[in-house]
Amino acid sequence: MTWWKCSNCGYIFEGDKVPDQCPSCGEKCTFYDVSCYTPECGFCGIDPKIAGTRQEESRF
Numbered sequence: 001m002t003w004w005k006c007s008n009c010g011y012i013f014e015g016d017k018v019p020d021q022c023p024s025c026g027e028k029c030t031f032y033d034v035s036c037y038t039p040e041c042g043f044c045g046i047d048p049k050i051a052g053t054r055q056e057e058s059r060f
């Protein structure tokens with residue numbers, strides 16, 4: 001499973017693939033893969049370094 005973060009509202013959820021619409025805000029957003037692949041993150045499944053930052057949002 002992969003953890004995804006909505007670029008619009010910041011909602012984080014788990015799934016095999018991204019849905020057509022964000023489960024939280026209902027928009028067709030860009031979803032970032034925020035899954036943690038290293039045990040250093042505490043095995044919560046989410047990488048806090050990725051999930052906690054909003055600087056990767058594109059501003060196109």
Ligand SMILES: [Zn+2]
Pocket residue numbers: 006007008009010011022023024025026027029
């Ligand atoms: Zn959203």
